[in-house]
Amino acid sequence: MSLVVMKFGGSSVGDTERMKRVAKRIVAKKEEGHKVVVVVSAMGDTTDDLIDLAKSITDRPAAREMDMLLTTGEQVSVALLAMAIQELGTPAISYTGWQAGMITDEAHGRAKINDIKPKRIMESLEQGKIVIVAGFQGISDDGEITTLGRGGSDTTAVAIAAAIQADLCEIYTDVDGVYSTDPRIVKHARKLDAISYDEMLELANLGAAILHPRAVEYAKQYNVKLVVRSSFTNAEGTLVKEEAAMEQGIVVRGIAYDKNVARISIQGVKDEPGILAAVFTALAEAGIDVDIIVQSGISNGTADFSxxxxxxxxxxxxSVIEGIRDRVEFEKVTSETDLVKVSIVGAGMVSNPGVAAKMFDVISKQGVNIKMVSTSEIKISCVIDVTHLTEVILALHSAFDLDTNQTAFVGGPKERR
Known part of the structure; x- marks a missing residue:
């Protein structure tokens, strides 16, 4: 008898009819001979509705009270799902994150998991019950209810799988696996049978919304066998594991994009030691993450960088940069939006020279200017105007031989948390 963790996002349990379908799927898994733990997100738009409620009271809700409020969404889901399973004649029990032993730090809204004490989960499994756990939430050592932030339910599922040494963790979403790119843009995107933790982590960090980076990091750290599959079909899905076999001739495994990008440019910066340190220290102290950095040539003792x-x-x-004028001399600071970062990812890029040149050539042939570039061993990212996103993704997908004859499956609205 194997031990399986199944995670379902908000659209999978968006209403009671979908919840009943999910309940049948879970019961079927148990009837196959598995012990089953289920992690569930809040139903549909529940979280957005709760946030709107808070905003109707105050523009600046306290982080602690927001955690108290938002965790109720998952509690509704787990209770209803447990009822739906019980209605099918199968014993089930629901737990909040803290009842399930999810111990976090005290950072409200973005807590990190410190420990998991799955005693109650294991006892319920031994009693033959399906265990339903609220995702996205935990409790700190001093008894404060916390939420894990974006991707919290994925992270909850993988963390529980690691803690109970599950044989498999299944993440159910609105597509039937991990695709070579967004199937909403490329209808003939390639579904991957398997992908490595490192490749999946890069894609997740670069904007692919299938799995959250923290969940992939946790899976890699604890070697959790992870499968991404559809809530709407019985397709096999995509296995995320330590190493994935390369398909013959496929160097690039996936293409991701991120529209949440802005470029900040500082012009006429005095060229002297410590300037960059001062700028980026100030940004770090303000909690602002910086991604790509590019410095232009030096002229008349000053430089520009973005x-x-x-x-x-x-x-x-x-504002942060304007606030350090007394320490850093510069002419002006500007920002540019309406940008997108397009990235190609593949472990095979390490041993195949010319991939970057090919990417740049493909983009240039679309008449698109590349504003910034960033590289690592297994990825290359280019920042371009967002208006050219679709044409660039389609061109890159074809150029790197990722197109297939099959139409990608997209089963419903994008999952949440």
Missing amino acids: FTVHLEDAERAK
């Missing part, structure tokens, strides 16, 4: 930040941080980044 960097990218998350779109939501653009104005704050400009």
Whole structure:
């Protein structure tokens, strides 16, 4: 008898009819002879509705109270799903994150998991019950309810799988696996039978919304066997594991994009030691993450440089830089939005020279200017105007031989959390 963790996102349990279908799928898994733990997100738009409620009260809700509020969404899901399973004649029990032993730090809204004490989960499994756990939430050592932030339910599922030494962790979503790119853009995107942790982590970090990076990191750290599959079909899905066999001739495994990009440019910076350190220390102290950094040539003792930040941080980044004029001499700081970062990913790129040149050539043939570039051993990213996203993705997908004759399956609205 194997031990399986199944995670279902918000659209999979978006209403009671979908919840009943999910319940039948879970019961079928148990009837195949497995012990089953299920992690569930809040139903449909519940989280957005709760956030709107809070905003109707105050523009600046306390982080602690937001955690108290938002965790109720998952509690509704687990209770209803347990009822649906019980209605099918199968014993089930629901737990909040803290009842399931999810111990976190005290960072409200973005807590990290410190420990999992799955005693109650294991006891319920031994009693023959299906265990339903609320994703996205936990409790700190001092008894404060916390939420894990974006991707929290994926992370919950993988963390529980590691803690109970599950044989498999299945992440159910609205597509039937990991595709070579967004199947909403490329209808003939290639579904991958398997992908390595490192490749999946790069794709997740670069904008692919199938799995959250923290969940992939956890799976890699604890060697959790992870499968991404559809809530709407019985397709096999995509296995995420330590190493994935390369398909013959396929160097690039996937193409990701991120629209949440802004470019900040600082012009006329005095060329002297410590300037860059001062700028990026100030940004770090303000909690602003910086991605790509490019410095231009030096002229008359000054230089220009640019960097990218998350779109939501653009104005704050400009304010931070303006605030250090007493320490850093520069002419002006500007920001540019309406950008997208397009990235190609593949472990095979390490041993295949010319991949970057090919990417640049494909983009240039679309008449598109590349504004910034970033590379690593298994990825290349280019920042371009967002208006050219679709044509560039389609061109790159074809150029790197990722097109197939099959139409990609997209079963429903994008999953949440």
